[in-house]
Amino acid sequence: AAAVAAAGVTACGTIALSMRLEEDVKLDYKDVLLRPKRSTLKSRSEVDLNRTFKFRHSKREWTGVPMVVANMDTVGTFEMANEMARHGCIVAIHKHYTVDEWKAFAAENPKTAPYVCASAGTSKTDMAKLDAILDACPSVTTICLDVANGYSEFFIGAVKRVRERWPNHTIMAGNVVTNEMTEELIMHGADIVKVGIGPGSVCTTRKQTGVGYPQLSAVIECADAAHGLGGFVCADGGITCPGDAAKAFGGGADFIMMGGMFAGTEEAAGATVVRDGKKYKQFYGMSSNTAMKKHAGGVAEYRSSEGKTVEVPHKGPVAGIVLDLLGGLRSACTYIGAATIKEMPRRTTFIRVSQQLNQIFGSHDLGKGG
Numbered sequence: 214a215a216a217v218a219a220a221g222v223t224a225c226g227t228i229a230l231s232m233r234l235e236e237d238v239k240l241d242y243k244d245v246l247l248r249p250k251r252s253t254l255k256s257r258s259e260v261d262l263n264r265t266f267k268f269r270h271s272k273r274e275w276t277g278v279p280m281v282v283a284n285m286d287t288v289g290t291f292e293m294a295n296e297m298a299r300h301g302c303i304v305a306i307h308k309h310y311t312v313d314e315w316k317a318f319a320a321e322n323p324k325t326a327p328y329v330c331a332s333a334g335t336s337k338t339d340m341a342k343l344d345a346i347l348d349a350c351p352s353v354t355t356i357c358l359d360v361a362n363g364y365s366e367f368f369i370g371a372v373k374r375v376r377e378r379w380p381n382h383t384i385m386a387g388n389v390v391t392n393e394m395t396e397e398l399i400m401h402g403a404d405i406v407k408v409g410i411g412p413g414s415v416c417t418t419r420k421q422t423g424v425g426y427p428q429l430s431a432v433i434e435c436a437d438a439a440h441g442l443g444g445f446v447c448a449d450g451g452i453t454c455p456g457d458a459a460k461a462f463g464g465g466a467d468f469i470m471m472g473g474m475f476a477g478t479e480e481a482a483g484a485t486v487v488r489d490g491k492k493y494k495q496f497y498g499m500s501s502n503t504a505m506k507k508h509a510g511g512v513a514e515y516r517s518s519e520g521k522t523v524e525v526p527h528k529g530p531v532a533g534i535v536l537d538l539l540g541g542l543r544s545a546c547t548y549i550g551a552a553t554i555k556e557m558p559r560r561t562t563f564i565r566v567s568q569q570l571n572q573i574f575g576s577h578d579l580g581k582g583g
């Protein structure tokens with residue numbers, strides 16, 4: 214009996230020791246608001262949303278509005294890039310264009326090149342294609358190395374190899390949500406670390422796996438780690454409105470990446486469906502059944518889909534969405550007294566809230582089309 218009891222104690226002890234619980238509160242954008250502050254800014258036209266970056270590894274300088282359209286089939290298109298470049302914003306071009314399509318695009322649109330990234334995963338095919346694209350398009354100098362789970366040794370190795378192969382290109386790599394992996398990626402060659410696991414509008418990772426991290430806290434913690442090493446972070450996913458964008462920058466994001474915000478626009482890929490006289494466009498996650506059928510001939514048996522497919526009401530030209538985002542950001546800056554995006558974290562005090570919007574009339578704005 215003594216032996217059984219001892220074994221029981223050991224077994225319980227092992228369980229208690231191996232499982233951990235973090236008790237401190239982690240936050241999403243919806244859990245906070247920005248506290249308004251006295252300032253000397255007279256109007257939102259005094260706010261400058263451009264920022265200049267100098268990157269740790271590539272040593273390149275880039276100036277623009279640090280908003281990035283996600284490298285998803287539907288929104289990370291060349292059409293989107295030409296329009297976004299006019300506003301100084303970036304598009305991470307999805308990885309399914311051919312090298313010839315890239316070549317033609319770069320030759321025909323020299324002004325857009327500084328505002329695009331070439332995306333790749335870590336497969337041999339992706340790596341070879343990335344090399345071919347960068348060889349064919351010398352004006353493209355930013356790379357987006359993107360995997361769903363940035364926590365593998367293999368991914369770190371891939372970042373290191375791409376850094377060695379392209380020493381003067383700016384590399385954005387992710388996704389991760391914690392400080393130690395942010396540091397690891399920066400030390401192995403990333404200039405910008407992409408932050409976000411599970412917050413995306415068409416992402417089902419949290420539902421399928423139970424894995425994730427509240428996005429605002431992830432951004433705050435990873436930004437702190439990155440900035441200590443002279444690196445930057447890109448807050449990827451979960452931005453649903455201009456206010457969320459302001460909160461991301463306030464939390465320390467250097468760049469923000471969005472997919473859903475740009476879905477349903479004229480520049481997004483995909484057919485328009487008309488139902489009951491209303492126009493919609495399809496939008497899907499990059500690991501949804503739709504994407505896997507399109508690019509990989511179906512979902513492999515050993516994995517499940519971690520993205521969904523939705524129909525988004527037509528939003529018209531993307532310029533309308535961009536101007537709404539930029540206008541909201543400028544206004545946020547004047548409320549908190551920041552003259553630039555770079556100043557936002559210094560002027561940010563988050564207030565924890567239990568309600569942020571008055572929903573009495575729902576969320577649809579008849580004045581905003583769609």
Ligand code: 5GP
Pocket residue numbers: 283284285361388409411412413414415416417418449450451452470471472473474497498499500501519520521
């Ligand atoms: P959104 O701005 O739409 O909220 O989030 C866009 C981000 O969602 C993308 O940049 C990417 O990180 C993530 N994402 C895109 N497709 C998928 C998917 O199929 N599954 C998951 N887990 N994340 C996705």
